[in-house]
Structures are given as C-alpha cells and as structure tokens.
Amino acid sequence: MSANSHGSVPHYFVPEPSRHPAMAALGLFFVILGASQWVNDSSWGQYSLLLGMAILLTVLYQWFGDAIHESETGVYGDNIDASFRWSMSWFIFSEVMFFAAFFGALWWARAHSVPNLGEADNFALLWPDFKAIWPSVAEGVTASPAQTIEPFVTMSPLWLPTINTALLLSSGVTITIAHHALRESDRSKTILFMWMTVLLGACFLVLQGYEYHHAYAELNLKLSSGIFGSTFFMLTGFHGFHVFLGTLMLLIITLRLQKGHFTAEKHFGFEGVAWYWHFVDVVWLGLYVLVYWL
Structure with missing residues (x-):
C-alpha cells in the first residue's frame, strides 16, 4: 500500500498485516524458557531451546524473504531507504x-x-x-x-x-x-x-x-x-x-x-x-x- 506516489515508486510504504512479529516473539519465548531451564539442569530445557531456535530461524527466513521481494519489486522509495x-x-x-x-x-x-x-x-x-x-x-x-x-x-x-x-x-x-x-x-x-x-x-x-x-x-x-x-x-x-x-x-x-x-x-x-x-x-x-x- 502506498500514498503520495512519485511515478511508480511510493513516497512511503505500508506493509500488509504480518504474522512474523508474533511468531518471532513466540520463538524467543521458547528460546529464553529453554535456556533458563537448561542451565538449571532441567532435561527438557534443551528441547525447548531447539524448538524456539527452529521457530525463530524459520520466521527470519520468511521475513527477510518478504523484505527482499518488496525491495526487488520496487515498492521501497527514498524515505524507506533513509529509514533503513x-x-x-x-x-x-x-x-x-x-x-x-x-x-x-x-x-x-x-x-x-x-x-x-x-x-x-x-x-x-x-x-x-x-x-x-x-x-x-x-x-x-x-x-x-x-x-x-x-x-x-x-x-x-x-x-x-x-x-x-x-x-x-x-x-x-x-x-x-x-x-x-x-x-x-x-x-x-x-x-x-x-x-x-x-x-x-x-x-x-x-x-x-x-x-x-x-x-x-x-x-x-x-x-x-x-x-x-x-x-x-x-x-x-x-x-x-x-x-x-x-x-x-x-x-x-x-x-x-x-x-x-x-x-x-x-x-x-x-x-x-x-x-x-x-x-x-x-x-x-x-x-x-x-x-x-x-
């Protein structure tokens, strides 16, 4: 979504609603929970840590992929470049x-x-x-x-x-x-x-x-x-x-x-x-x- 467009490049860009922030938070929750329990000798802590890392890496792969697609399709204008x-x-x-x-x-x-x-x-x-x-x-x-x-x-x-x-x-x-x-x-x-x-x-x-x-x-x-x-x-x-x-x-x-x-x-x-x-x-x-x- 864009507004105040200059030609084909938007003045600013508003991304679509995304699940990525919520999923990243969920992954970090399991990472912190697992790490805290693992160092306190809870055997299940390592599995929680691995689950959280798997969720987080998957989210990062998908999120960065979306950002790359948006960049390559030309929806990022000068203001977005400055914000980056x-x-x-x-x-x-x-x-x-x-x-x-x-x-x-x-x-x-x-x-x-x-x-x-x-x-x-x-x-x-x-x-x-x-x-x-x-x-x-x-x-x-x-x-x-x-x-x-x-x-x-x-x-x-x-x-x-x-x-x-x-x-x-x-x-x-x-x-x-x-x-x-x-x-x-x-x-x-x-x-x-x-x-x-x-x-x-x-x-x-x-x-x-x-x-x-x-x-x-x-x-x-x-x-x-x-x-x-x-x-x-x-x-x-x-x-x-x-x-x-x-x-x-x-x-x-x-x-x-x-x-x-x-x-x-x-x-x-x-x-x-x-x-x-x-x-x-x-x-x-x-x-x-x-x-x-x-």
Whole structure:
C-alpha cells in the first residue's frame, strides 16, 4: 500500500498485516524458557531451546524473504531507504555500546579492582602472598584464594591472533573493492571479491575455533580462569559470534548478487552489511591490542 506516489515508486510504504512479529516473539519465548531451564539442569530445557531456535530461524527466513521481494519489486522509495540507513546506524551504535561494556569491565578489573585489592586496607582480608598483578595466572597468588582455580597460561598474540587480524583487515579491503565494483556496475568483479570476503571470514572462524581448543587443551585457559579468563572469552567469544553473523550476511548478499539483485544506484542491503563488517573489523583491532598485547 502506498500514498503520495512519485511515478511508480511510493513516497512511503505500508506493509500488509504480518504474522512474523508474533511468531518471532513466540520463538524467543521458547528460546529464553529453554535456556533458563537448561542451565538449571532441567532435561527438557534443551528441547525447548531447539524448538524456539527452529521457530525463530524459520520466521527470519520468511521475513527477510518478504523484505527482499518488496525491495526487488520496487515498492521501497527514498524515505524507506533513509529509514533503513537510520535503523542500521542505530543498530551498530547499540553494538558499539555492547562491546564498550565488556571493554569497560576489562579496564576496570585491570586498572581498579586488582590494584585496589593489593592496598593495605584490603590486604588483611585476602590470602597470604597476594600480589595485585595482571594477568592473574599464579595459583594461590592472584588466581585463587583457596586454590580453586587451576594455573593457566595467557594467550599470546603470536601467531594465531595476528593471523586473524590480517584476515579481517584483508576482508575489509576486499569488501571495499567489491563495493566500488558494484557502484561501477561490474557485477562479476563484485561477486568475486564478495566470495573472497566470505572465505576470509570463514577462515577467521576456523582459526578462532583452533585457538579455543589450544587455550583449553594446552594452556588450561578457560572461562572459569578468574577475571582474565572470563573477560578473554566473553570479548573474543562475542566478537566471534558477530563474525559468524557477519559472514552469514555476506554469504546471503553474495548469493543475491548472483541472482541479479542490487544496482549501482540501489544497493543498501549490500551497504548495510558492509557497515556491519567494518564495525566488526574495528572492534577486533581494539580487542587485539587490549586483550592480547597489553
């Protein structure tokens, strides 16, 4: 439905009544219910979680399919394009705040919490031989007051994290080349460099999985390894999840390009994913310096 149309493109677009929001809410209900029961050792929780994820993924597939169909049939005008741009901008801003909270937790632990525990006023409350140093790696010294945390080794920036940094920076270059090629209507070049970007994102995920195996099996570094382990895995884990989502988005955009979607003038779906991918790159650079090097 449209009003104030300019030629064949509507000034604004009102979608038909949809079941998608209600079904998405239903899926999220089962996800949260199942997750909460699963962590409390209820055997049926995992099945509720899987049911909710199945509902949610089905809804997203259908909902995005409807949006793609609407875009390709030309019912989205300039105002809709602007609303999409603002929506993606605010979404990325919320993601910036999300990671800022975890970076803030890491900074607070290193700059305030651990040093304050080493002050004279708090020293008597702690165990003998406490040393307020970062990272907390020594059993009975800073890692655990009662030796409840096993000794571990911190993750070195060489070489896996550095290789992953090179992969993400390279993917930022390839997606930029693809964007310029799309603006020049060179579809074959766009598709080639988009597949390269997808491959680089997938390689990052494979190497991070290997890094986690190395951390657990050889370094004894786990989520339970004190404040260092918890902040390390929360930051790198959530970033890896964002890389996974970004790689999935890139894959979908690439498949759409192969189907002939997007033009040199109208391609915000491509641009939105590119914005997100550059955000993922920037977050990793901060993470690489603050978590691995400092």
